[in-house]
Amino acid sequence: MVDTRSINQQIRDFDGQQQVWLFGYGSLIYRPGFSYLESRPAFIKGWERRFWQGSHDHRGTMAQPGRVATLIEKPNAICHGMAFLITPEVFSYLDHRERNGYLRFSTPLYFSDEVQGTDKALVYVATPDNGAFLGPASELEIARHIAHCHGASGPNKDYLLNLHAALNKLGTPDPHVESIARHLLQSA
Ligand code: SIN
Numbered sequence: 001m002v003d004t005r006s007i008n009q010q011i012r013d014f015d016g017q018q019q020v021w022l023f024g025y026g027s028l029i030y031r032p033g034f035s036y037l038e039s040r041p042a043f044i045k046g047w048e049r050r051f052w053q054g055s056h057d058h059r060g061t062m063a064q065p066g067r068v069a070t071l072i073e074k075p076n077a078i079c080h081g082m083a084f085l086i087t088p089e090v091f092s093y094l095d096h097r098e099r100n101g102y103l104r105f106s107t108p109l110y111f112s113d114e115v116q117g118t119d120k121a122l123v124y125v126a127t128p129d130n131g132a133f134l135g136p137a138s139e140l141e142i143a144r145h146i147a148h149c150h151g152a153s154g155p156n157k158d159y160l161l162n163l164h165a166a167l168n169k170l171g172t173p174d175p176h177v178e179s180i181a182r183h184l185l186q187s188a
Pocket residue numbers: 023024025026027028029068069070098124
């Protein structure tokens with residue numbers, strides 16, 4: 001278990017802003033858990049979603065960490081998700097929830113609803129140098145891993161399947177998530 005809270009509290013990227021767009025690509029899409037002023041489907045560029053981050057708290061334990069989503073830098077990649085317009089009071093909730101390895105980044109944001117447009121977003125990313133990073137594995141191996149993990153927020157399997165359903169509902173399925181979901185459902 002790592003704790004990125006004090007590092008994140010020193011990041012000044014959004015200082016002075018009364019409202020900030022937060023980009024969610026994992027559990028934040030289907031279970032925000034905080035209040036927000038507005039939400040809009042959106043995407044960011046240059047990052048792809050991968051189940052390469054360990055979860056020692058929400059979806060696993062210290063002895064058996066689960067696997068949850070992070071973003072990996074990749075030129076020309078697009079990651080679809082949900083943007084939430086929040087006020088800075090929400091930062092401490094997010095820093096606590098994302099403390100096991102995630103750092104605050106800022107990135108250009110592209111809205112994908114009918115209004116479209118761009119802005120700047122806050123996004124939590126667990127980079128490969130964090131202590132809870134598990135790294136690449138095949139989608140079959142990831143599914144087998146997820147199938148037997150469970151943490152304080154519930155079964156690891158629910159994280160994956162809820163995210164899969166939310167991305168389908170948004171009309172932006174992710175092949176990596178779909179493939180893990182298929183393996184998980186086949187072995188059920
Ligand atoms: C996110 O959803 O944006 C961050 C990763 C997670 O909490 O699942």
